[in-house]
Amino acid sequence: AQKITQTQPGMFVQEKEAVTLDCTYDTSDPSYGLFWYKQPSSGEMIFLIYQGSYDQQNATEGRYSLNFQKARKSANLVISASQLGDSAMYFCAMRGAGNNRKLIWGLGTSLAVNP
């Protein structure tokens, strides 16, 4: 069965510093995708970054990068130069292909950016 584990319920970071949010996953599918979403207090899920299982390079999107270690089944999100507006819940999710398309979610990490 597919599973996503986020072991950090809460994290603190100082403004302008970098922070790493952990995510490990479990799947037997050869083809899958890993996503990170941000959920501010407004409730909307905001897409941050995607990593495909066959991608050779780590994904980057602006200040967000994904540290993908396939052998360890980990997909950690790195946020560089944290901003106050980065304070939110962060969710790691995984999706298979074909009939296994639903997103499987971790329980999330609450990030607080301190001024």
Place this chain on the structure above:
Amino acid sequence: KAGVTQTPRYLIKTRGQQVTLSCSPISGHRSVSWYQQTPGQGLQFLFEYFSETQRNKGNFPGRFSGRQFSNSRSEMNVSTLELGDSALYLCASSGLERDRANEKLFFGSGTQLSVL
């Protein structure tokens, strides 16, 4: 381009009642999926619709149902509400038609349902 719109934003119901939530996807998107978010269980997949057909279904009782209209708008219905149905219900739309793992989902702000 307008995002995913969910209505209403908040709902308060009592046990035993039924409720209908609405989701309008991004224009041109034909796939709509629904997720339930609770503090204890996190986010769980309810179902997915594509071109008015249910394509995937999660492990929820039959009290949870949905449908999709020809304009891709979707509704979700919960009958005989229970206290445990209190949750944030999120709708997501996507535009690609192929079953690709990298298909990005765009979410609405959700409907916060409280069952008293």
